[in-house]
Amino acid sequence: MSEAAHKTDHDKTGYVRPDLTGAPAVVQIRKLVTHYGTRKILHGIDLDVREGEIMVIMGGSGSGKSTLLNTLLGLLRPTSGAVEILGQELHSITDVERTKLRQKMGVAFQGGALFSSLNVLENIMLPLREHTKLDLNTMRIMARLKMQVVNLSGFENLMPAELSGGMIKRAAFARAIVMDPRILFCDEPSAGLDPVVSSTIDDLILTLRDAMGMSIVVVTHELESAFKIADRICVLDQGKILLVGTVDEVRASTNERIQNLLNRRTENKDLDPEEYLRSLTAAND
Numbered sequence: 001m002s003e004a005a006h007k008t009d010h011d012k013t014g015y016v017r018p019d020l021t022g023a024p025a026v027v028q029i030r031k032l033v034t035h036y037g038t039r040k041i042l043h044g045i046d047l048d049v050r051e052g053e054i055m056v057i058m059g060g061s062g063s064g065k066s067t068l069l070n071t072l073l074g075l076l077r078p079t080s081g082a083v084e085i086l087g088q089e090l091h092s093i094t095d096v097e098r099t100k101l102r103q104k105m106g107v108a109f110q111g112g113a114l115f116s117s118l119n120v121l122e123n124i125m126l127p128l129r130e131h132t133k134l135d136l137n138t139m140r141i142m143a144r145l146k147m148q149v150v151n152l153s154g155f156e157n158l159m160p161a162e163l164s165g166g167m168i169k170r171a172a173f174a175r176a177i178v179m180d181p182r183i184l185f186c187d188e189p190s191a192g193l194d195p196v197v198s199s200t201i202d203d204l205i206l207t208l209r210d211a212m213g214m215s216i217v218v219v220t221h222e223l224e225s226a227f228k229i230a231d232r233i234c235v236l237d238q239g240k241i242l243l244v245g246t247v248d249e250v251r252a253s254t255n256e257r258i259q260n261l262l263n264r265r266t267e268n269k270d271l272d273p274e275e276y277l278r279s280l281t282a283a284n285d
Helices: 005-009 066-074 093-103 121-132 136-149 165-177 197-210 223-229 247-251 254-261 273-281
Strands: 027-038 039-050 054-058 080-085 105-108 183-187 214-218 232-237 240-245
Touching: 039 054, 039 066, 039 093, 039 183, 039 214, 039 240, 054 066, 054 197, 054 223, 066 080, 066 183, 066 214, 080 273, 105 165, 121 136, 121 232, 136 165, 136 197, 136 223, 165 183, 165 197, 197 214, 197 223, 197 247, 214 240, 232 247, 232 254, 240 247
Parallel strands: 054 214, 054 232, 105 183, 183 214
Antiparallel strands: 027 039, 027 080, 232 240
């Protein structure tokens, strides 16, 4: 796709994506295979995330999105393959090296994952308390600066139970970026939000990339959000990549499974009565 065509498409939403052609990869995934017990989840995934890019990973339930994210965060060790983040192989470095690497990575969890016993400011300051030796006043200043970025100024003394869904998401983003990470991982950032609030979260993700220059990996099943924020989209299905491409390329794909996902069509499968009966009567291993 030409650069002009890429820009024209996104002028429709008032936002033009940057040209990332030739940008170095900050995440490199090669021949990644993972299992849960004997069940194979990811089947030889190959994927690069470029510096300054918003990469959206999308797919239906059970496609392997969460497993891939957990592997990228170092929470799940792969069966085989490699995950290189910022030039370091995530699963072969020492625990100390991995901890230092994670300090360059921020994570905005799906449900916010705020600590209910801490107020908003204390939640956002938590990574600074855990990983730095900064004095309290400096940590407060850094946390309040990030609260301004996510439009939460003035709410620092509220407890998580007093926050709306959108405020919880923004607080989670503030905590995720408080140490100025180079890469931000977002798990279903728009889940459970109404369309208006969801749109503000999309705008926030774009602002964070443009203002802070970070690379962002977003796992989502929300098509509207994916099309709004993505530079490229990785479509997963049954642990395999169907396509990695721009929004236009995904929309124009002739792959039936991709079109089923985009148009919310169910897949009609002929039911074999004998096979169905065997599945019901099979003994557990």
